Amino acid sequence: MSDILLKMENVTTVYGRNEMLRNVSLEIEKGKITCLLGSNGAGKSTLIKAILGLVKITKGKILFDGEDITGEKTHKIVRRGISIVPEGKRIFPKMTVVENLRMGAFNETDPQTIEKNMERVFELFPRLKERRRQIAGTMSGGEQSMLSIGRGLMSSPKLMIFDEPSLGLAPILVEQNFETIARINSEGTTVFLVEQNANLTLEYAAQGYVLQKGEVIVQGSVDVLKESEVIKSAYLQE
């Protein structure tokens, strides 16, 4: 079972009153795009926060690369090779583009690796190179989205989590974002894609899970998901 990068076993969380996970189990396979679908409030964000150690896990455990990371502090979990492109981009608005990218490589100590990763980001998004000295908060939504993805790449992660990359973007930019995600994946990074937009997500992912009210209700390969009644009725209607 060494091809499983991240594994959640019966994870239960309590977070506020409404959002919580109940006995969630899932597996993210190395090298693939695994997706998590679900409507607003299904617990998708909570699930990401559980992986990152930002909410308390009351039952179950999470394994990353075979090691138990349940209850570890966020910065330690991240250091293991998980990076996130958060919902709403969450760039640092008062920092420049370059400073934001450096934040993405916060735990990288080798300046050459940082330089190399930054070159890779600039190659992927030439626009960011043009704007390297600009204050991030003054950039357009599309550019901020590029910056958020670029920042996520800076730590040379093993697993990259995308939280609603389509949210609040024009359709053409959404398409571009998904192409970028596919490219990142093809270059060897495992991707966990958390989305509401099932149509597009199922085009790119290899397998996935559907979350509803904090529980996994459907799982399997993309073909299985496409055929599932839940997805057909709830997510695939235009």
Place this chain on the structure above:
Amino acid sequence: MSVLDMIIQQSINGLMLGIMYSLVAVGFTLYFGVLNVINFSHGDFFMLGGFMALILYGIADTLGWTQNVPLLIIYLFLGSMILTALIAIITARICVKPVSKAPMLISLLVTLGLGIAIREAVRVFYPRGSDPKGFPTLLPQGSLSIGNIVIRYENVIIFVLGVLVIVVVNYLITKTKMGMAIRAVAQDGEAAMMMGVDLDRTIDITFLIGAAVAAVAGIMNGFYYGQIMFNMGAMMGVIGFSASVIGGLGNVYGAIVGGILFGLLETFAAATLPMGAENKRVFAFFIVILFLVFKPTGILGEKVYERV
């Protein structure tokens, strides 16, 4: 003395005083940025800085280490900064950090209470703590006269030291990785954690910087007035807070500008207004209130960027 001389003389005095206020204001702004807390106990760390130096001086005096004055001054500053910062970090962990997520009213009350506890602890535990305590005169006395303008050497040293501390703080915050973590946490704490920033450590470092800088101001204050008192932090807290608000809470440069402005307002009020010396702070606070009415975000107030 001509009007011009008066203006120059008062500007010098105001800058001197203002730099001290700036050092206290910086802490308010840092804590607000990182923890979203207005830490009303901060003025008492300014006071603690002065008392720590006094205790350290007492120890040095008993041991007969007072011959080498420059070395003694460095020992007083560094020792007091370290001790004050340690107390700040510990108290922040125990009672400031836990309430930082609570409504602001709660953190306000808790930090006010912490300030009172520190103040009273000094009053009770320091020998004859209710009385003003004489501060050793270590800086060179005497003054320089240029025409009608008199500049005391002591004030020059205090001013230069203040500028130096500000330059160092600015360097730490803008140029080092530690400073980048502080700024990142101030802008978006959770996102900073997602990037691998150790939040607890960053908070500790923020309190270390804030309290150490306040301690410097406390010692300067001791040298300047020649005496310190257990309750001097209360007024300094209000001044430091006002200065950070004038400058724009959350902005380090704003805090510095605000502190200097407050110092200038005070000295000019004392020199020019009838009964100014007694009411200089009334006047200064009056200007602060005007500021809050007409420019609530402060001089260098943060623009709020929309997250598109």
